[in-house]
Amino acid sequence: MERARHFLQATTLSIPAVAASVGIPDLQAFNKACRRELGASPRGVRAAGPVP
Numbered sequence: 001m002e003r004a005r006h007f008l009q010a011t012t013l014s015i016p017a018v019a020a021s022v023g024i025p026d027l028q029a030f031n032k033a034c035r036r037e038l039g040a041s042p043r044g045v046r047a048a049g050p051v052p
Helices: 003-010 015-021 027-038 043-049
Strands: none
Touching: 003 015, 003 027, 003 043, 015 027, 015 043, 027 043
8 A cells, every 4th residue: 555655646647547556456445445554535645745
């Protein structure tokens, strides 16, 4: 999920493309995993800004 965080914050890949790139092609499962592991939805993670 740290790779997903990096892709969401540092690239312009679509959320489905990020999900597929980290091995979770099911978008609902990716959303749940983001909320569980990162504490926010994929959009929320992306909105938090670039990786420092």
